[in-house]
Amino acid sequence: MAQFKNSTVKIDNEEKMSGKALFTDDLPSEGFLWVRPLRSNIPCGRIRTINVPKLPKGYYWVDAKDIVKENVVNIIFSDWPVFADRRVNYYGETIGLLIGPDKAKLEELGRLLQVNYDEEIPHFKLNNSKIHKSFTKGNLDEVIKNHDFMLEETFETGYQEQVYLEPQSMIMWLDGDKITIKASMQCPFYIKNAVVRTLGCSPDKVRVIQPAVGGAFGGKEHYPSMMAAQLATAIMKIKKPLKMVFDRSEDLMYTTKRHPSRTTYTGYVKDGRLVGVKAHVGLNGGAYLGCSGVVLNRGLIAVVDSYDVPNLDVTGDVYVTNTMPTAAFRGFGSPQTIFAFEMFIEHIAKAIGVDPVEFKLKHLVKKGQTTAVNGKFHDDIILPQLVEKAMEMSDFKRKYKEYSKPGSNRGIGISTFLHGCGFTGSGESTIINAQLKLTKDENDIVHLYTSQVDFGQGNRTTLKKIVSDTLGIPEEQVTHEAPDTDHTLSTGPTAASRTIIIVGYLCEKAAKHLKEIWKPGVYQEWIEPYVGPDYIHWDEDTLQGDAYPGYAWGVNIVEISFDPITYQVKVEGAWSTYDVGHAIDERIVIGQADGGLAQAIGYGYLENMEMAEGRFRQKTLADYIIPTSADLPMMETELIDNLFAYGASGAKGCGELTFVGGAPALCHAIEMAINRKIYKIPANPEYLMELVENGKD
Amino acid sequence: MEKISFYLNGKQVKLAIDPSTRLLDVLRIRLHMTGVKEGCGEGECGACSVLVDGVCYNSCLTPVANVMGKHIVTIEGFRTTKQYRIIADAFADFGASQCGFCTPGMILNAYALLKNNPHPSEEEVRIALSGNLCRCTGYNAIVKAILEIAEKGDIVW
Ligand code: FES
Numbered sequence: 001m002a003q004f005k006n007s008t009v010k011i012d013n014e015e016k017m018s019g020k021a022l023f024t025d026d027l028p029s030e031g032f033l034w035v036r037p038l039r040s041n042i043p044c045g046r047i048r049t050i051n052v053p054k055l056p057k058g059y060y061w062v063d064a065k066d067i068v069k070e071n072v073v074n075i076i077f078s079d080w081p082v083f084a085d086r087r088v089n090y091y092g093e094t095i096g097l098l099i100g101p102d103k104a105k106l107e108e109l110g111r112l113l114q115v116n117y118d119e120e121i122p123h124f125k126l127n128n129s130k131i132h133k134s135f136t137k138g139n140l141d142e143v144i145k146n147h148d149f150m151l152e153e154t155f156e157t158g159y160q161e162q163v164y165l166e167p168q169s170m171i172m173w174l175d176g177d178k179i180t181i182k183a184s185m186q187c188p189f190y191i192k193n194a195v196v197r198t199l200g201c202s203p204d205k206v207r208v209i210q211p212a213v214g215g216a217f218g219g220k221e222h223y224p225s226m227m228a229a230q231l232a233t234a235i236m237k238i239k240k241p242l243k244m245v246f247d248r249s250e251d252l253m254y255t256t257k258r259h260p261s262r263t264t265y266t267g268y269v270k271d272g273r274l275v276g277v278k279a280h281v282g283l284n285g286g287a288y289l290g291c292s293g294v295v296l297n298r299g300l301i302a303v304v305d306s307y308d309v310p311n312l313d314v315t316g317d318v319y320v321t322n323t324m325p326t327a328a329f330r331g332f333g334s335p336q337t338i339f340a341f342e343m344f345i346e347h348i349a350k351a352i353g354v355d356p357v358e359f360k361l362k363h364l365v366k367k368g369q370t371t372a373v374n375g376k377f378h379d380d381i382i383l384p385q386l387v388e389k390a391m392e393m394s395d396f397k398r399k400y401k402e403y404s405k406p407g408s409n410r411g412i413g414i415s416t417f418l419h420g421c422g423f424t425g426s427g428e429s430t431i432i433n434a435q436l437k438l439t440k441d442e443n444d445i446v447h448l449y450t451s452q453v454d455f456g457q458g459n460r461t462t463l464k465k466i467v468s469d470t471l472g473i474p475e476e477q478v479t480h481e482a483p484d485t486d487h488t489l490s491t492g493p494t495a496a497s498r499t500i501i502i503v504g505y506l507c508e509k510a511a512k513h514l515k516e517i518w519k520p521g522v523y524q525e526w527i528e529p530y531v532g533p534d535y536i537h538w539d540e541d542t543l544q545g546d547a548y549p550g551y552a553w554g555v556n557i558v559e560i561s562f563d564p565i566t567y568q569v570k571v572e573g574a575w576s577t578y579d580v581g582h583a584i585d586e587r588i589v590i591g592q593a594d595g596g597l598a599q600a601i602g603y604g605y606l607e608n609m610e611m612a613e614g615r616f617r618q619k620t621l622a623d624y625i626i627p628t629s630a631d632l633p634m635m636e637t638e639l640i641d642n643l644f645a646y647g648a649s650g651a652k653g654c655g656e657l658t659f660v661g662g663a664p665a666l667c668h669a670i671e672m673a674i675n676r677k678i679y680k681i682p683a684n685p686e687y688l689m690e691l692v693e694n695g696k697d
Numbered sequence: 698m699e700k701i702s703f704y705l706n707g708k709q710v711k712l713a714i715d716p717s718t719r720l721l722d723v724l725r726i727r728l729h730m731t732g733v734k735e736g737c738g739e740g741e742c743g744a745c746s747v748l749v750d751g752v753c754y755n756s757c758l759t760p761v762a763n764v765m766g767k768h769i770v771t772i773e774g775f776r777t778t779k780q781y782r783i784i785a786d787a788f789a790d791f792g793a794s795q796c797g798f799c800t801p802g803m804i805l806n807a808y809a810l811l812k813n814n815p816h817p818s819e820e821e822v823r824i825a826l827s828g829n830l831c832r833c834t835g836y837n838a839i840v841k842a843i844l845e846i847a848e849k850g851d852i853v854w
C-alpha cells in the first residue's frame with residue numbers, strides 16, 4: 001500500500017482509468033461539421049486576395065469578413081485578431097475556416113484555396129520592444145562605486161511545448177439561440193468572455209461546459225478563447241453544430257508555447273556577499289502580446305529567485321517578432337529567470353573561489369526581509385529546513401564531494417526557489433473578483449460550484465474535501481461537478497497556482513458560514529466573495545509592493561551521470577522538499593510534484609523546439625522529445641507543513657512551484673559532471689559537446 | 698470496401714470497410730470504443746494502445762486489415778476483468794492517473810507486461826512503458842503501482 005496522509009481517491013479516478021470519461025473528441029457529435037483552419041504560410045505580409053474554390057453544397061468558408069462585432073480575442077492584452085484581416089503577422093496565423101461534413105474533402109479544398117500575399121521582410125530579432133518594465137531596490141549606484149568583484153553573464157532558455165496528451169479540441173452548437181461550448185480547456189469564463197466580446201452578444205447567450213480534459217499546463221488557458229471566437233463567428237453565419245479537433249502536428253506547430261528568454265545579469269560582490277544585481281530580462285512574445293506582459297512581470301518579480309540581494313536595478317522587455325505568439329505554461333515567466341539566476345549565483349561563487357552551495361545558502365531570504373519588488377516576506381520561511389531535509393534524503397553532501405572530483409562523469413545539483421501563488425498583486429481583488437456559491441438542498445446534500453477545471457490536478461476532489469471537512473460531514477454528502485457557466489459563478493481561471501490558495505480558501509470560508517446558518521431539511525445558499533489579506537499593497541504600474549498573497553517554497557536536488565563519448569545525460573536521482581503550507585490531499589500534491597519536476601527536467605535537457613524563418617522545426621512527437629518512463633528515475637518528495645493564515649487549513653499553491661527549480665538543479669549537476677559552465681537550456685548533447693570542447697570551466 | 702471481421706472484446710464484428718483504415722478510427726468512430734485515445738496519430742504516445750491477441754499495439758499505426766480474424770481487447774473489454782481491478786486498484790492507490798488521457802493505454806500496457814513478466818524489475822517496467830507517454834505524473838506513481846503488484850505474489854495473469 002502506498003502511504004499517504006489524508007488522501008482520498010479522486011472523484012473522477014475510476015471513470016478515467018476505465019476509459020469511461022468522455023473527452024471532447026469522445027462526445028457524441030453526429031451531424032457536427034468539421035472545421036479546418038486555413039493558416040498563413042508566410043511569416044509576414046499583406047493579404048492581396050483569398051481565392052476560395054467553388055465549394056460543394058454543405059461546405060462553407062468563414063473569415064474576417066464574417067466577424068460579427070470585434071475582430072479580437074479577449075486575452076489580457078487584446079491584440080490578437082480572431083482571423084487575420086488584410087495582413088498576416090506570423091506563419092500559421094488563421095486566415096479563415098473551411099467547414100463541412102467530410103474531413104478528407106476539407107483537406108482537398110484546403111489545397112485548392114489560394115491566398116496571394118505581398119510578402120514583407122519578417123522581423124525575428126529580439127529588439128522591437130512593445131512592453132517595457134523596470135524597477136529598482138536599494139541603491140545599485142552605490143554598490144557599483146564600491147565592490148570587490150563583478151561578473152556579467154547572459155542566459156538563454158528555449159521554447160517549450162506543453163504536450164498535454166489530449167490535443168486542443170472544441171465542439172459548439174446552438175441550443176435555441178444560445179451558443180453552447182464543450183472543449184478541452186482551463187478557463188470556462190475566459191472562453192465565454194471571448195465569445196461575448198467578438199460577437200458583442202449578451203453574456204446569457206453563451207454557455208461553456210467542461211468535459212474531461214486531458215492535461216493543459218497553461219496551454220489551454222488562452223488558446224481555446226481563440227478557437228471559441230473563431231467557431232462562434234462561424235456558427236453565427238451557418239447555424240450548424242461545429243467540431244474542431246487538432247491533430248498533434250497542428251497542435252505542436254500552431255498553438256502557444258513557453259516564452260524563449262534572454263536574461264543578462266551583472267552581479268556585484270562585496271566582502272563575500274552578493275550585494276547588487278543589475279538585470280535585464282527579454283522575452284520573445286511572438287506576433288501578438290496576449291498575456292506576455294504578465295508573464296514578464298512574474299519573471300521579473302522572481303529575478304533573484306529565493307535569494308536576498310539588497311540592491312537591484314531590473315528591466316525587462318517583451319519583444320514582438322513575426323513568430324507564433326507565446327503564452328502561458330506552468331511557471332509563467334519565473335522558470336526562465338529562476339534558471340538564469342540559479343546558474344548565475346553559482347557562477348559568481350565559483351569565480352570568487354567559494355563553495356557555490358554554501359554561497360547560495362548564505363543568501364537565502366528570511367522572513368521580514370524585502371522582496372525584489374520592495375514588498376515584504378510576511379510569513380515564516382522554512383527554506384533551511386527544506387534544504388536540510390532534501391540533502392539528507394539524497395545523501396547530498398557525500399555525493400557532492402565525491403562527484404566534484406575531476407573525471408567522475410557524475411554530478412549532483414541543488415536549487416532553492418519560491419513561487420508566488422495567485423494572480424500578481426491585487427489582481428485577485430481588482431481583476432478576478434471570485435465569487436463562490438455553495439448550496440444545500442432539502443436532503444442536506446451540499447453542492448459546491450466553482451469554475452475550476454480539473455485537468456488532472458485533482459482539484460475537483462480537493463475543493464470538495466475542503467467543504468466536507470469544514471462542515472464536518474462525509475465527503476459523499478458534497479457534490480462538486482465540472483464547471484458549467486450556467487450554473488456556477490466565476491471563481492476565476494484555473495491558472496497561476498491560485499486554485500487552492502484562493503478558491504480553496506473561499507470554499508473554507510463559505511463552508512464555515514453555511515455551517516453557522518445550517519438548518520436541516522431546507523434549501524440554503526451562501527455566496528462568498530474573495531477578500532484577500534489586507535496587508536497586501538501593490539502598484540501594477542511601478543511593479544512595487546506585495547506581489548502575491550503568499551509564497552510557496554521548494555528545493556530540488558538532481559543527480560546525473562554523463563557519457564563523455566555520446567554527451568548524453570542520464571538522470572539518476574531526483575529529490576524534492578516543498579512548503580505548500582499544508583497538503584489537503586498528500587497523494588495529489590505528490591502527484592503534482594512528480595509531474596512538475598518531470599516536465600522541468602525535460603525542459604532542462606531534452607525538450608528542444610527551434611524556430612527557423614518563423615516556423616517550428618519540430619513537427620511531431622518524434623522530433624519534439626519529452627521524457628519517457630525510461631528517461632526518469634524514481635523521484636522522492638517530502639512536504640513540510642508551514643501553515644498559511646489565508647489558506648484553507650493553511651494550504652498555499654503547488655502546481656507551478658514544482659516546475660520552477662528542476663532545470664537549474666539538473667544543470668548544476670551537469671556542470672559538475674562536465675566541469676563547464678552552462679548558459680542555455682535545453683542542455684542537449686549538441687550544446688554539451690560544444691561546451692566540453694570550447695566552454696569555460 | 699471489403700468485409701473485415703475480427704473479435705472485439707470477445708464478440709465477433711463484421712464490417713464493410715476500406716482495409717487501409719486505421720484500426721484507431723474503426724474502434725473510435727465505427728464502434729464507439731472511445732476509451733481508445735488519439736494522442737499523436739503517429740505511434741509516439743501509446744494513448745491508442747489496444748491488445749491484439751494479447752500483445753499491445755498502437756492502433757493508430759495498424760490498418761484494420763492487419764487484425765483480420767484476431768482478438769482485440771480495448772479498455773472497454775478489459776475493465777470487466779479481475780486483472781483490470783488489480784491494476785486499477787494499485788493505480789488508484791498510488792495516484793497513477795491524473796488527467797487520465799494516457800491511462801487506458803497505460804493500463805493495457807501494464808497488463809501486457811505483467812502477463813509476460815509477473816515480477817519485473819523497475820528498469821523492466823520503465824522500458825516496457827517507454828512507448829506510453831504521460832505528461833502529468835512523471836511516471837513515478839505508475840511505476841510504483843506496477844512494482845507493488847509485481848511484489849504482491851503470484852497473480853494469475
Ligand atoms: S495515437 Fe497512436 S501512438 Fe499516439
Ligand code: FES
Pocket residue numbers: 165214215456793794795796797798799800830831832833834
Ligand atoms: S495522466 Fe495525463 S497524460 Fe498521463
